[in-house]
Amino acid sequence: MPLRILIAEDQLMVRQGLNALLEQAGFEVVGGASDGREALRLVKELHPEVVIMDLSMPVTNGLETARKIRKILPTTEVILLTVHDEDQYVLEAMRDGVSGYVLKSRALEDLVRAIHEVSEHRVYLSPGISDVVVRAYMAKASIAPDLLSDRERQVLQLVAQGKTTREVAQLLGISYKTAETHRSRIKAKLDIHDTAGLVRYAIRRGLVEA
Numbered sequence: 001m002p003l004r005i006l007i008a009e010d011q012l013m014v015r016q017g018l019n020a021l022l023e024q025a026g027f028e029v030v031g032g033a034s035d036g037r038e039a040l041r042l043v044k045e046l047h048p049e050v051v052i053m054d055l056s057m058p059v060t061n062g063l064e065t066a067r068k069i070r071k072i073l074p075t076t077e078v079i080l081l082t083v084h085d086e087d088q089y090v091l092e093a094m095r096d097g098v099s100g101y102v103l104k105s106r107a108l109e110d111l112v113r114a115i116h117e118v119s120e121h122r123v124y125l126s127p128g129i130s131d132v133v134v135r136a137y138m139a140k141a142s143i144a145p146d147l148l149s150d151r152e153r154q155v156l157q158l159v160a161q162g163k164t165t166r167e168v169a170q171l172l173g174i175s176y177k178t179a180e181t182h183r184s185r186i187k188a189k190l191d192i193h194d195t196a197g198l199v200r201y202a203i204r205r206g207l208v209e210a
Helices: 011-022 036-046 064-070 087-095 108-119 129-138 148-159 165-172 176-190 195-204
Strands: 006-008 028-033 050-056 077-082 098-102
Touching: 006 011, 006 036, 011 028, 011 050, 028 036, 028 098, 028 165, 036 050, 036 064, 050 098, 050 108, 064 077, 064 087, 064 195, 077 108, 098 108, 148 165, 148 176, 148 195, 165 176, 176 195
Parallel strands: 006 028, 006 050, 050 077, 077 098
Antiparallel strands: none
16 A cells, blocks of 8 residues: 655645655655644544655644654654754754655655655655764754743744734634733743844744744
């Protein structure tokens, strides 16, 4: 039976293109998600064997969504599809249980190879990424600790995407007061007290793209 794939990508044209290409390669694409929340819902509903996920997803970013997928369905493997090859992103993805890390600049064959590798419960990194990880390990690079809770990271991502406190509350299904409390706690924990600073921090953590 063909491997069952879920595609999580916020750009419809990209998602449709991946869908067609992967089906041509012999995979069964069981669904597509436009944001992290929808991806989680579809994973619970469809139980795909592999999720291909853009790192910079709306509502809940790719890394955060990958963490949650690993908790609710450990047998599902996650491949991050991204433009980022920096040590920070790669190491954090590996720490959070991502099985594949594929650069968007690579050819489709790279993604197909990644799907086959992770379906056998092996780790796959795009060529060149392996060197990044080894260099970081040899230099004893460490990941800066994340001081925020899951909900605070969600709020920070939405703030960095330009959402108002009221919009954050509506998107997350919480009260305005709760959203404002989260925002205040984020600023206190990070010791960052302006929106521009929060945006820069969110970019460094891979929650949004520059």
